[in-house]
Amino acid sequence: MAGKDDEYDYLFKVVLIGDSGVGKSNLLSRFTRNEFNLESKSTIGVEFATRSIQVDSKTIKAQIWDTAGQERFRAITSAYYRGAVGALLVYDLAKHVTYENVNVWLKELRDHADNNIVVMLVGNKSDLRHLRAVSTEDAKKFAADNNLSFIETSALDSSNVELAFTKILTEIYRIVSNKALESSENSNVPSSQVVSITPTSKDEANGGGCC
Amino acid sequence: MKENDYSLHKIEQFEELINTPNIDLGKLRKLSWSGIPNQFRPMVWQLLMGYLPRNQDRREVTLARKRKDFADTANQAFSKGVAGLDYTLYHQIHIDIPRTNPSSTIYQNKKIQKSLERILYCWAIRHPASGYVQGINDLVTPFYYVFLSSYLDSDLDTYDINSIPDNVFEAVEADSFWCLTNLLDGIQDSYTYNQPGIHRQVQKLEEFIKRVDLKLYNHLKKEDVQFIQFAFRWMNCLLMRELKLENIIRMWDTYQSEPDGFSEFHLYVCAAFLVKWSKDLLEMDFQDIMIFLQNLPTSDWTEKDIEMLLSEAYMWKCLFHDSPNHIS
Numbered sequence: 124m125a126g127k128d129d130e131y132d133y134l135f136k137v138v139l140i141g142d143s144g145v146g147k148s149n150l151l152s153r154f155t156r157n158e159f160n161l162e163s164k165s166t167i168g169v170e171f172a173t174r175s176i177q178v179d180s181k182t183i184k185a186q187i188w189d190t191a192g193q194e195r196f197r198a199i200t201s202a203y204y205r206g207a208v209g210a211l212l213v214y215d216l217a218k219h220v221t222y223e224n225v226n227v228w229l230k231e232l233r234d235h236a237d238n239n240i241v242v243m244l245v246g247n248k249s250d251l252r253h254l255r256a257v258s259t260e261d262a263k264k265f266a267a268d269n270n271l272s273f274i275e276t277s278a279l280d281s282s283n284v285e286l287a288f289t290k291i292l293t294e295i296y297r298i299v300s301n302k303a304l305e306s307s308e309n310s311n312v313p314s315s316q317v318v319s320i321t322p323t324s325k326d327e328a329n330g331g332g333c334c
Numbered sequence: 335m336k337e338n339d340y341s342l343h344k345i346e347q348f349e350e351l352i353n354t355p356n357i358d359l360g361k362l363r364k365l366s367w368s369g370i371p372n373q374f375r376p377m378v379w380q381l382l383m384g385y386l387p388r389n390q391d392r393r394e395v396t397l398a399r400k401r402k403d404f405a406d407t408a409n410q411a412f413s414k415g416v417a418g419l420d421y422t423l424y425h426q427i428h429i430d431i432p433r434t435n436p437s438s439t440i441y442q443n444k445k446i447q448k449s450l451e452r453i454l455y456c457w458a459i460r461h462p463a464s465g466y467v468q469g470i471n472d473l474v475t476p477f478y479y480v481f482l483s484s485y486l487d488s489d490l491d492t493y494d495i496n497s498i499p500d501n502v503f504e505a506v507e508a509d510s511f512w513c514l515t516n517l518l519d520g521i522q523d524s525y526t527y528n529q530p531g532i533h534r535q536v537q538k539l540e541e542f543i544k545r546v547d548l549k550l551y552n553h554l555k556k557e558d559v560q561f562i563q564f565a566f567r568w569m570n571c572l573l574m575r576e577l578k579l580e581n582i583i584r585m586w587d588t589y590q591s592e593p594d595g596f597s598e599f600h601l602y603v604c605a606a607f608l609v610k611w612s613k614d615l616l617e618m619d620f621q622d623i624m625i626f627l628q629n630l631p632t633s634d635w636t637e638k639d640i641e642m643l644l645s646e647a648y649m650w651k652c653l654f655h656d657s658p659n660h661i662s
Contacts, residue, residue, distance in 0.1 A: 143426060143429065143430075143468070144429040160436070161436075162432055162433045162436030163433060163436070164433050164434075164436065164575065165430055165433055165468045165469075165471075167468060167469050167566065167567040167570050167571055167575065168562075168563075168566035168567050168570065169563065169566075170628055171563070171621075171624040171625065171628065172625070173621055186621075191468060193426060193467065193468045195464075195465070195467045195468075195525070195527075195529070196468070198527075198528045198529070199529070199562065199566060
């Protein structure tokens, strides 16, 4: 069995979504196992992987669910959005239609995910320079207008893959730790303001919830 | 394909049976359940799938008609080239074909890829209630492989594909199309909207495991592993993502010999398959279970392992089949 990475301070559930063939599974395998496979089999339903990273000397464990892109699987994949604190919404920057469909995926998230989910728009396949169909400026502007963070990656040549995951996990961590700070400073926060992003820290995961 | 070592007696039995003018399908199923020798498999599969008539006199004309029917559908659909196709549907099939069996050289051959594209596209337009669903691309490959092999005098994996004449491809394509059609007719609600067939199967698997391996069931519950998380794929691709093609081909000898091989019997096979890893799984936590089940160590599985699996499934089927309350 692989070495346990059970020591963590935060556990964040993140989903990978986007059209079929944009490279979701390869982004995941590049990030978690440093592997890339040009002809990897299509994802059926959902697949799972994890990796831990360090932020501010805290260990953050990402539990990542890679979903099938085909529409027929939407019913099963959307069930995994619940409880996710982050989503990487991936398109293929060499296929414009996968970028156009980003709106469809945003709607999916609005319908099925927590309101506070952190979404990062990821333009994958930046190695295909001569085939680019979506400009960086357009995507950047779209991301800003929709309050998403944005990055371009290549799972094939590894560029920005590490950065993409680190960025979104750090962003989630900042939100969560600030909220934790706020609520400890101000004990009469109305309950409606309590973040619906609820990370499971190791202590909480171990149960002893009643104090 | 690997040479298999069936006894001379078994080979004679097949020989005799398939040369009768009106083949007794009951006998053929009985004989095929425990494996079909390579040389008979293409014909026997076509008989068992209900494609090739059991009556010798009707075969030639039926095959000609069926092959023409498929060729007409395909030629019509593709008459205007890619531009005349339903883009979304074609695109999905087109990107799935090269990644259907990426490690196998034959599926990287352009001619074979085009052929598989036509089969899947035609199947999808004839079955609009489900259309093409990822995973169906896996299901066509055992037929295609077995049927194409029958025309070649040496191993398909090392054969010069481009030397195969077009009429062979046309016949293999049509025969694979019809056998795939007949297979999917029995499990179509696995691929319709919301995939109710798969949810029902996964539910039954869960209830069945609870009965036959409560310890494992409780452990999976305790670790918060949901059956749908791993068994969805088992149902959607009929374990083709879990086992090698040669194992699957042997498994399908039995599936086609069972009355509801690809649905009910498959469920018992999945149960036997899961229980096989019970000891390993009991030692694992959520994360390890998920990762283990996504990548099961079956690459060295032989025909013996498959036969063990099938016998266990059969045993359970006999025990529980007539007591449906046990699993529903």
